[in-house]
Every structure is written in C-alpha cells, then in structure tokens.
Amino acid sequence: MKVFSTIGGYLLMMKSMFTKPENFKMYWKELMHQSVEIGMGSLGIVAVISIFMGAVSAVQTAYQLTSPMLPKDTISQIVRDTVILEFAPTLVCIVLAGVVGSKIAGELGNMRVSEQIDALEIMGINTKSYLIAPKILGALITIPLLVILAMALGIYGGRLAGTLGGILSGATYDRGLLMNFVPKNVWFALAKAYTFAFIISSVSSYYGYNVKGGALEIGRASTTAVITSCILILFADYILAFLIL
Amino acid sequence: MIEIKNVSKSFGDKEILKNISAVMKTGMTNLIIGTSGSGKTVLQKCMVGLFEVDSGDIVFDGKDLTTMTEEERKELRQQIGMLFQGSALFDSMTVEQNVKFPLDMFTKWPNSKKMERVNDVLERVNLKGTNKKYPSEISGGMKKRVGIARAIVLKPKYLFCDEPNSGLDPQTSMVIDKLIHEITKENEMTTVINTHDMNSVMEIGENILYLYHGKKEWEGTNKDIIFNKNEKLNEFIFASAFLKDAKDMRMLEEKGIIDNDRNMDQIMREGGANLVISDDDRKE
Numbered sequence: 001m002k003v004f005s006t007i008g009g010y011l012l013m014m015k016s017m018f019t020k021p022e023n024f025k026m027y028w029k030e031l032m033h034q035s036v037e038i039g040m041g042s043l044g045i046v047a048v049i050s051i052f053m054g055a056v057s058a059v060q061t062a063y064q065l066t067s068p069m070l071p072k073d074t075i076s077q078i079v080r081d082t083v084i085l086e087f088a089p090t091l092v093c094i095v096l097a098g099v100v101g102s103k104i105a106g107e108l109g110n111m112r113v114s115e116q117i118d119a120l121e122i123m124g125i126n127t128k129s130y131l132i133a134p135k136i137l138g139a140l141i142t143i144p145l146l147v148i149l150a151m152a153l154g155i156y157g158g159r160l161a162g163t164l165g166g167i168l169s170g171a172t173y174d175r176g177l178l179m180n181f182v183p184k185n186v187w188f189a190l191a192k193a194y195t196f197a198f199i200i201s202s203v204s205s206y207y208g209y210n211v212k213g214g215a216l217e218i219g220r221a222s223t224t225a226v227i228t229s230c231i232l233i234l235f236a237d238y239i240l241a242f243l244i245l
Numbered sequence: 246m247i248e249i250k251n252v253s254k255s256f257g258d259k260e261i262l263k264n265i266s267a268v269m270k271t272g273m274t275n276l277i278i279g280t281s282g283s284g285k286t287v288l289q290k291c292m293v294g295l296f297e298v299d300s301g302d303i304v305f306d307g308k309d310l311t312t313m314t315e316e317e318r319k320e321l322r323q324q325i326g327m328l329f330q331g332s333a334l335f336d337s338m339t340v341e342q343n344v345k346f347p348l349d350m351f352t353k354w355p356n357s358k359k360m361e362r363v364n365d366v367l368e369r370v371n372l373k374g375t376n377k378k379y380p381s382e383i384s385g386g387m388k389k390r391v392g393i394a395r396a397i398v399l400k401p402k403y404l405f406c407d408e409p410n411s412g413l414d415p416q417t418s419m420v421i422d423k424l425i426h427e428i429t430k431e432n433e434m435t436t437v438i439n440t441h442d443m444n445s446v447m448e449i450g451e452n453i454l455y456l457y458h459g460k461k462e463w464e465g466t467n468k469d470i471i472f473n474k475n476e477k478l479n480e481f482i483f484a485s486a487f488l489k490d491a492k493d494m495r496m497l498e499e500k501g502i503i504d505n506d507r508n509m510d511q512i513m514r515e516g517g518a519n520l521v522i523s524d525d526d527r528k529e
Binding site for chain 2: 022023025026110114115116118119121122123124125
C-alpha cells in the first residue's frame, strides 16, 4: 500500500510544479545555478568513468575476439556500439544517480528539516515549482550533454587502450568506427539519457522534499532516492530497448 | 488583527487543537505560551496556513484564511513575516542575500533601492557590516537577528515568531525580545510569538494566550498573569523560581510593605535580606 501512496505523492508533486512563477528572473537564476551544479559538478567523474569504460571495453573485446577470421576493426565497431547503446547512457546515469541524486535528496532534505522550505512557503513561493522544477529542467539540459561527452570519451578511451596496448593501430580503430554505423543508435541513447535524467532528478527531489525527521532521515532519503533511481533506470532501460530497437 | 474562531486540528486520531478562540491584537506582542506538546506550534502553523484547520476560521483583518483561493493566500503571505525557531536561513546565501531574497522575489525595485532597504534593516537589527558573512559564520543570536531582518524587509503587517529565544543565553534573549517589541510598535504590526520562556512573558507579553493540552486555558496580560487564579497556569509559570519571588515582591508592593520606586538593591542592603514574608502577607 505504501508503494501506491508513494506513487500518488510523486504524481501530485509533479502536478503542483506547474504554476506561474512568482518572478521569472529568480526562477531562471535558480535554473542556471542547478544546471551548473549538476553539469559542471559531474563533469570530472563522467570523464574518468567514460575513458576507463571505453578502455576496458576495448581490452576485453580484444580478449574475446580470438578468431583470426575476424578483422581487428571489429573491435572498434563493438566498442563504439557498446559505448553508445549502453555504457554512455546507462552506466553513466547509474553513477549520476548516486552523485546527483544523493546531492538533490540531501539538499532538499536538509532544507526541509531546517524549515527553509517552510520559510519559502510562508513568503508565498510555490516551493515545488521553485526548488524542484529547476532541478528537473537542469538535469534534462545537462545530463544528455554529459552522456554525449561520455560517448566521445568512451570511444576515445577504447582507442587509447587499443593503441597503447598494441591491440590495434589508430588507423585500424578509426576505420572500424566508420563501418556499419547506425545513426539511430545515437538517438536511442539520447532518448535513454532524457528518460534517465528525468528519473534521477524527479525521484531524488520527491524523497528529499518529503523528509520527515532529522539527520538520520535525510541519510535514509538519500539512500532510498539512489536505490529507487537505479532500479527505475534499469527498468526503463529494458522497456526502451524493447520498444525502440 | 488576527481572529482565531473555534479552531480545531487533529493528526490522525490525536486531537491537537480543541476549539480555540482568541484575538491577536494589532500593534502588540501577542504571546502563545504552554508546555511542550500543548499545541503552540501547530496553532501558529495553522495561522500562517502551513497546516489546514479541521474546523473554525482564522481571520486576518476581516479576511478568512480558510476560505481564500490560492492566489489570495499568496497575496496574504506576502504580508506575513516569520522568524523560525532555527532561524531557517538559506545556507548557501550570505546574510545580505538572505535579507534581499524577498525583495528580489516580490519587488521590481532597482538594485540600489533594494540594497538601501537591506542595509537599513540590517542596521535596525544591529548587524551592520555582516553583509558578506554566511549563516555558518555567525552566532545563534546573530542568526535570529538576520531572521528578523528577513522577516521585516517587506514591511509585513503580521509577524510570527516561533520560540525566538530558543538556544540563546538570557542576555541575548532579552536583546531579541526587546528588538521584536520595538519593531512591533514602530510598524504597528500584529506580532504573534510562541514561547515557553517566562522572561519573555514578563518582559513583552502584552496579550498572552495559555494553551493546555490543545485547549485555551487562560488569556490575559503580563500584568495580571502573576495573580491569576488558574491552577494549571500557576503550575506552569511558578515552575520558575524567580517568578515566585516576583509574585511575593508584587504582593508586598501592593500592600505597601515595600516600595519598588526605590532601587531593589538598596532595599535588600537596608535589611530587605531579612524581609520575612508571613502567611498573612501571602493572603490576597
């Protein structure tokens, strides 16, 4: 029964967000602030993960492709498609669920517990609209960009690992990247990125906004937000793959 | 003026407020007192609209909060300032940004005019020069004063304070009480303060509402609270030893046994220390 009340509360929160801003300039400022926090704040970790994920992908693909019948440029094709279809959108967003999701839930939870949200409500501000909507919009703007960056860095990471490890030459790798490229894969990856960005930001905002209690409950809300986001990302990943591919 | 008419509020099966009626008067510091769990904070949150009442009305100068539309409530809220128990300052903003926030959100003033108002208000609460400090860098008393500054920056008609002296030393508490009282008088505001600090009650309690287990038990002023006949209220206020002495002193003064126009230290030096208060003297 608790699941249904949680879903209901989540949907009501989403509905309440859509009101006319009290001051558009202030909302815009908050949106920019959240976009920088989410985007720039995650840049480092996304870059590191992406390079290594591409590198590992190249090494392990080379390990598995033992048949001399298969040309070496197959490695880069596999790395490209794996990074674009799965690693960049899904793996990176799972990590962002932890980084961004816990930050959002913790921030809103702390604001709730210290009555800052009540202070905003007393001033006559729709807090769901002012605090949550910029986080969701900021995530929708920046997370797909981070996924695109992850794709590029992942593919580059594979090239780096392949050439430094003597697996294949740079020219062979680059040739393989251009072979059998399906542009639809990129659109599919972006569709996943937007879906996961929405899940991460909205779920974390819900748990943070509705914290009741003290520091312990803030921690619990953060953890629950991350776990729920991860599960929903994996579920949405399967659904999108089933529907689109 | 705020009129509370037959307000009741429950959470689940637990009845927190039971048919409370009272008037919070304009230009006065109105205090709501009671033990922890008596319903003071719930009543105050119902008054500002953070909780919806189960029954009854809350009327702000003729306008009933319980029947207002969302737009009307927003308009009313812009006339309300509130100081929270923990100050509720925005951690990521400086003192200046905290106080300026309502002006940024609700006015179209040029920045110079906003800054002038911010500086005036900070000076009024004796925090000149703290503009660039963050809440984590200032003391508890200073946080409360920033909270007051933010609450009054839009010149509200109504000021609510939830245990403004919580966590403060007695000297700082007096400063906060005095500041709230002065601001109330200067701006003709209706100020409602939740407290269980008896010093505040005696210093600034011009209109006092005593709650006991969610019911209104007594209403009066700080002048008549000492000699009230309500058993539950007496149990509450005389838990503080200094008030027992205050009651004795007030009684002796009324009977002409001591003269409080003279300095009390002088009275004590002249033999006040040997002043014995007989049972007859205690009889009213």
